[in-house]
Amino acid sequence: MSPGESRLLQFVEARLESMLCRPAAWGSLESVEDQILQLLELRRFVLDPRADPQVSASNTQPLMRRYTRYISCVLPEATAAPLSLQLTARGRAEEFSALMRQFVQRDLTEVVAELGVSGEETLPADRLEVTARVLEGLGHAVRVRRPQEVPTALKFPDRKAS
């Protein structure tokens, strides 16, 4: 993973966290929902080194399939409408952040699982690259919630054993 991609992932996780903590600062619930879904597509694209930019840019189906499956799990008699609208219609708009946070976490788990399964025909070096990206992604997801300390080096005295 290049430093630029790593920075991008870091940005995505930090922006997701900000939107989940303070959705009102980022617009209406419907707008925030759209923005979060776009960020999740971006996260998935960066995590998968084999993803084709053209195909990924025009194909929202994998994410939307996961999303509608999730909505139907958490909302009885769910429709195809955005989660924010369905929650508002039910008088449960205050649950939006918690439910979106749950999906953001679940989506990462599902993406990790999918990357492993779909890697059956990839070269060993690509498999290591996918793994490194997945761990980098998980790392950013964790670090955004827990600031990382700069380690102190263990210094060894200058001397030689025989």
Next chain:
Amino acid sequence: MASTRGQAQVAFLSSVKASGGKIAGARFSLQRGPLKFIEPTYWLTLDQAGGRSLQELPWTSELEEYLLFQLGLKMDAEDDESQRFAAILLNNLRKAESIHGKDYARAVLVEVLRAKPGYDLADLLDRAATPRPSSGSEHYRDCRTFLEHSVDGLRDSAQLNLEYGPDEASRLMEAALRITLDEAFHISTADLLFPRQDARG
């Protein structure tokens, strides 16, 4: 007064020692696992006036300096010792990464270890997907010197502070370096994520 967690750990153990207590047993684990971050931890059995207690202490560089350089404390089991050495190497690798960048520091580590044929690491080094770092810069020299000094210094400390024989020290270092490479390049985790392909070889 202790201002960091490591200083507090050292102050606590020093006070136990000053009051006649001693460390009667020492275990260590990185607590490794698939898709998780390591949690290097000491479990020290303290003997204070005949009474024993078990202390769980997260690894810190201050605690390690105290146990390694001042007390010369060995672990009770060889496997624990190699994991402890790996914790030290991984900590110093992270330090190098924080200065020189992750990919660069890891590439330099691979080069440092390729130049040490005394350790049997070829299978892991071959799987460490990393470019060859350019070697003309001051950046390279600093990073290489630091990592080389970390590896050689730890081996020397294993003999001088912990009083392991040369063969034992080499065996512990080799095991620790294998863990370090595995953690740094996620090799076991990659095998877990792609089990079917690996089964086919």
